[in-house]
Amino acid sequence: MTRFVLHRIGFYVLVAVLLAFFAVPLLWLASAPFTSDPTYQVRMPDFTADNFRALFDNPYALGSLWNSVLLAAGTAVLVVAFATLAAYALSRVRLPGRDALLYTLLLLSSIITGTAAMVPLFQLAVELQLIDSQLGLILILTGGLLPAAIFMMKDFMDSTPKSYEESARVFGATPLQIVRHVVVPLVRPGLATIGVWAVANVWGNFLMPYLLLSDVEKQPGAVIMYTLYTEGGQANLQLLATFGLLYSVPVVLMYLFVSKKYGFRFHGGIKR
Amino acid sequence: MSAIELRGLTKVYPGGVKALDSLDLTIPDGEFFALLGPSGCGKTTLLRTIAGLETATGGAVVIGGRDVTGVQPGGRDIAMVFQDYALFPHMDVTDNIAYPLRIKKVARSTREQKAAEVGARLGLDKLMDRRPGQLSGGQQQRVALARVMATQAQAFLFDEPLSNLDARLRLEARTFLKKLQHELGVTTVFVTHDQAEALAMADRMAVMESGHIRQIGTPAEVFQRPANTFVAGFIGSTPMNLLDGVVRGDTVEVADCKLAVPQSAEGLLRDGEKIVYGVRPEYNGYSAEPVDGSLVGKVSIVENLGASYLVTLDVNGVPVQAVVPEGHEPALGDEGYALPRRDRALIYRDGELVSA
Known part of the structure; x- marks a missing residue:
C-alpha cells in the first residue's frame, strides 16, 4: 500500500x-x-498598458502582423485549393508509379523551402523578379507546402467511399460538380486540417520571408520580431513580450475557431 | 419506360480477368429482373456495365432502343441504388432526394416540392429534415429509393438492395420493393446473391456463373427445371439431390437402387449411359414403409426447418435428402424410403438438363 x-x-x-x-x-x-x-x-x-503603447509607436509592428495574415491566408488558400484537386485526382485515377511520385515529392519538398536550397531559391526569385514581392513569397511557400499537403489530403480522399461519387455520376453530375457537391463537403475536416497546418507553417516561417523580402514594410511578424532590440543591442523584453503575445493570439483564435467549426465529421449514409 | 438489351456484352479487366463473356440478354419494358449468382460471378459487374460505371470491352448496351454503350452514366437515363445506399451524409433527406433534380438544374422550389411528394409516398414525410446518420437502415433504404424515383429515369438498377437490412426487415422490404416496382412499372434490374430473394421478387431472372448466364427464366421455371447442375445446386433453400446414376433399360440405377425414369426424360436416354439424377428434397416423398422404386437408406441426420423436417438418408454411402412434414419425422437410425416424384425429378447429362 x-x-x-x-x-x-x-x-x-x-x-x-x-x-x-x-x-x-x-x-x-x-x-x-x-x-x-x-x-x-x-x-x-x-x-x-505602457508596453502596448510603446509597441504601437513602432512603425512596423502592427503592419507586420497584417503582412503575416496576408502571407498565411494567401498560402493556405492556394495550398488547400491545389492540394484538394491534386489529391482527388491521385486518389481516384490509377497512374503508374503514383506512390513513387508522391514519396519523391514529399522528400523534395522538405528541401525546397529548407535551408539547403536557400541560395538557388534566392537566385530563382531574382531571375523571375519575384524578389521583394509578397505574391512571389506566397507562391514559393505554397510550392514548399504542397507535396506534404497533397500527401495528407490523399489520405482523406482515400477514406471517402467511392459509391458517393458513383451515385452522383449516375445522376449525371460532372467531375467538378462531384468535387463541389460531394467530395469537398465530405473531406471538410481534411481541408480545415490542411488550412490550419499551412497557416501555422507560414506564420512561424522566418527564413523565407527574411531571405526574399527586403522591404521592411512587407515583412511579416516573424521577421519584425527579430528587429526588436534596444539601442544598446540588448533584446527589448518590453516590446518582445508584448509583440509575442499579439503574434500568438491570431493563431490561437484560429485553432479555437476551426476546432469549433470543423472539429467533427459527418457520419452515416453508408451502411457498414 | 423501356427495355434493356445486351448484345454480346464482354468485360475484360486489365490483367485479363474475364468478368463478362459475350452476354446476350433482353429485359422487356416494365419487368422486374433479377441477376443471381454466387460472389464473383460477374453480376455486379454486369449491373455496373449497364449503368456505365464500367466500360464494356465489347458488345453493346441498348436502353429504350438507344445504343448507350459509349455514353457516360449520366446520359443513360437510368438510376441506381447502391448496396451501401450512398446517401450524401452532409445533406438532409430532402436534399438527398432532390439531388438528381439539382443536377438537372430544376428550380429549388420545384425540386423540394417533388422531393416532398416522393418522400411522402414512401412514408418519409416526418424525416425530411434529418441527415442520413439519423436514420435507421430501413429508412435509409427508402430514401435511396425515393432519390431514384425522383429521377423519373427509364430504368432502375439496384445493387443488392436488401443485403444491408436485418433478416426481419429484409422480408418486409422484399414485399415493399415488389409492390413498389409493380406500381411504378419501371424496368428494374436488381442484383442479389440470395436465391430466395430472386425467386420471391423477380418477374424473370438470370442465374450467372463466372461471367456466363447459365439460365434465364421465370422463378418457377428456374426452380422446377434448372437447366444445368450448377443452377440446380444454387437454387432452392435446400440444395437439390444430384445423384450419379446409370441408365438400365427403363430404369435408372442410383446408389444400387432402381428408380423410374422421370417423365421429362422419357425416351431420351440410352441404355448404359452415365447420368446425374436430380430431385429436390421437397419433391422426394419420404416413407417409413417399403415402397417400390425408391431410395432405401438409414436416417443419418434430421434437421428442423420449422413446419417441416429435412431428413438425410444414407443410401449405400450416398447422402439423399427429403423434406418430411412435421409430426412425421423419423428417428435417427430408422430405415427410410425416399420416392422421387416422377413429374419433378430431372436427368442431367454432362451437366445439362435432358428434356424434349
Whole structure:
C-alpha cells in the first residue's frame, strides 16, 4: 500500500515538473506584456498598458502582423485549393508509379523551402523578379507546402467511399460538380486540417520571408520580431513580450475557431 | 419506360480477368429482373456495365432502343441504388432526394416540392429534415429509393438492395420493393446473391456463373427445371439431390437402387449411359414403409426447418435428402424410403438438363 502511494506521489511530481517546463514560458508570455520593465522572471503583473503603447509607436509592428495574415491566408488558400484537386485526382485515377511520385515529392519538398536550397531559391526569385514581392513569397511557400499537403489530403480522399461519387455520376453530375457537391463537403475536416497546418507553417516561417523580402514594410511578424532590440543591442523584453503575445493570439483564435467549426465529421449514409 | 438489351456484352479487366463473356440478354419494358449468382460471378459487374460505371470491352448496351454503350452514366437515363445506399451524409433527406433534380438544374422550389411528394409516398414525410446518420437502415433504404424515383429515369438498377437490412426487415422490404416496382412499372434490374430473394421478387431472372448466364427464366421455371447442375445446386433453400446414376433399360440405377425414369426424360436416354439424377428434397416423398422404386437408406441426420423436417438418408454411402412434414419425422437410425416424384425429378447429362 505504501509502495503504491509512493509510486503515485513520484509519478505526479514527475508530471508536475514536466508541465512546469511548458507552463512557465506561457505564464511569462501572459504576464510580461502587462508588467512594467519585464525581466526573464515570471512576476505578478502590475497591469500597465505602457508596453502596448510603446509597441504601437513602432512603425512596423502592427503592419507586420497584417503582412503575416496576408502571407498565411494567401498560402493556405492556394495550398488547400491545389492540394484538394491534386489529391482527388491521385486518389481516384490509377497512374503508374503514383506512390513513387508522391514519396519523391514529399522528400523534395522538405528541401525546397529548407535551408539547403536557400541560395538557388534566392537566385530563382531574382531571375523571375519575384524578389521583394509578397505574391512571389506566397507562391514559393505554397510550392514548399504542397507535396506534404497533397500527401495528407490523399489520405482523406482515400477514406471517402467511392459509391458517393458513383451515385452522383449516375445522376449525371460532372467531375467538378462531384468535387463541389460531394467530395469537398465530405473531406471538410481534411481541408480545415490542411488550412490550419499551412497557416501555422507560414506564420512561424522566418527564413523565407527574411531571405526574399527586403522591404521592411512587407515583412511579416516573424521577421519584425527579430528587429526588436534596444539601442544598446540588448533584446527589448518590453516590446518582445508584448509583440509575442499579439503574434500568438491570431493563431490561437484560429485553432479555437476551426476546432469549433470543423472539429467533427459527418457520419452515416453508408451502411457498414 | 423501356427495355434493356445486351448484345454480346464482354468485360475484360486489365490483367485479363474475364468478368463478362459475350452476354446476350433482353429485359422487356416494365419487368422486374433479377441477376443471381454466387460472389464473383460477374453480376455486379454486369449491373455496373449497364449503368456505365464500367466500360464494356465489347458488345453493346441498348436502353429504350438507344445504343448507350459509349455514353457516360449520366446520359443513360437510368438510376441506381447502391448496396451501401450512398446517401450524401452532409445533406438532409430532402436534399438527398432532390439531388438528381439539382443536377438537372430544376428550380429549388420545384425540386423540394417533388422531393416532398416522393418522400411522402414512401412514408418519409416526418424525416425530411434529418441527415442520413439519423436514420435507421430501413429508412435509409427508402430514401435511396425515393432519390431514384425522383429521377423519373427509364430504368432502375439496384445493387443488392436488401443485403444491408436485418433478416426481419429484409422480408418486409422484399414485399415493399415488389409492390413498389409493380406500381411504378419501371424496368428494374436488381442484383442479389440470395436465391430466395430472386425467386420471391423477380418477374424473370438470370442465374450467372463466372461471367456466363447459365439460365434465364421465370422463378418457377428456374426452380422446377434448372437447366444445368450448377443452377440446380444454387437454387432452392435446400440444395437439390444430384445423384450419379446409370441408365438400365427403363430404369435408372442410383446408389444400387432402381428408380423410374422421370417423365421429362422419357425416351431420351440410352441404355448404359452415365447420368446425374436430380430431385429436390421437397419433391422426394419420404416413407417409413417399403415402397417400390425408391431410395432405401438409414436416417443419418434430421434437421428442423420449422413446419417441416429435412431428413438425410444414407443410401449405400450416398447422402439423399427429403423434406418430411412435421409430426412425421423419423428417428435417427430408422430405415427410410425416399420416392422421387416422377413429374419433378430431372436427368442431367454432362451437366445439362435432358428434356424434349
